[in-house]
Amino acid sequence: MFRKKTVPNSKDELTNEHKIPGFDNISSIFKGKSTALKNELIVENSLIEESLNISDTNIAKPSTNKAVQLIQEVQKREDRTIKPFVDYNEGLLFYPILSKIGESQDNVTCLDDLVSDGILEKKVYEKLIVCPIHPDTFSASMRLYCPKCHSMSVEKLNLFEHKKCGYITESTNFDFADHENSNCPSCKKPIKNFEKEIRVPAMWYQCDDCSEKFDNAVIKLHCRKHEHDFDTNSGQFVTTFSYKLKNSEISINSDTNQIKDELLKLLEGFNFNAKLNVSIKGKSGNVHEIPIYGKSTTSDESILIFIKNQSDGIDQSDMNSILVPKLDINPTNTLLVTVSGVNDGVENLAVHYGIHLISEPDFSKILSRVEEFVSDWYSKNGGKK
């Protein structure tokens, strides 16, 4: 079971075996290609229109989307990382966080989909050594044997040296059972910090059965489920992965500097305290780099403005990278402005995420569209310029 899911190149197999209908929706929301999704988006659209009419500021309805829920769950975690849980007895690997969004805990495909969507970053978490004959069970433990008689009754012996007085003896003569109240057998002084006060000048093994003393015990790995030993060098590796939420990136692009300055002035004209390229701490405590952040001086309202220009058009991954800081910072409004084209399905995605997308071929048109947007919002709140 487990190996199939972690071995590279088995993605097709995975997709066939483990793709769960619920998650099919998630990946297709990102890829914008499911018909079921389109229906959902239409529903979303009308919801959003309603909420706009009543000036509801938080227009996103992210809970309808499992991928968004997953991002929100990860954002709650300090290390923003999804870690695997390994059940060594059963030989299973799963991601408990998936149960929080109603997914099967071993549905690795949905995490990998978010990697290809640019939201998560896949990292090697652990290399597990598994039995070469039974690679599906990864409950291998280490065993030490006497090199002479192959007994497992091997003891580890150390020499300990009390640094203060220079006394050296076998470790068995030091009693460290009570860590707080140990004393040197020679000078009787108390030993409070073992690591600092005691040196280990030598270490060896002794066999209880044949009394042989040796420096290196024979090390074998033991396949616990099928009860046999295997050589450490013959063991196979199984790689487990963790998934980290990517940080929002801003492309510092010199030709966007001018429009940034203009947008800043515009926001200030509407009583916003606005800043360029600012680090904002989200609810999760994580910091996001935001190209333009505006905070109203007269209310609690705020705005994030992202600027992205892509020669091959704004795509889903551009929207996804904005979604992460948006959900974490939770501003009143989020804008994405671009002089680039917008790829198919991205506009619907923007609506779904509650991101206001402005795409115009030149900066002056972008500026007037942003002004229109902010002005509408401002007048709804009864403000005057």
Ligand SMILES: [Zn+2]
């Ligand atoms: Zn085995």
Ligand SMILES: [Zn+2]
């Ligand atoms: Zn022995």
Ligand SMILES: [Zn+2]
């Ligand atoms: Zn001493």
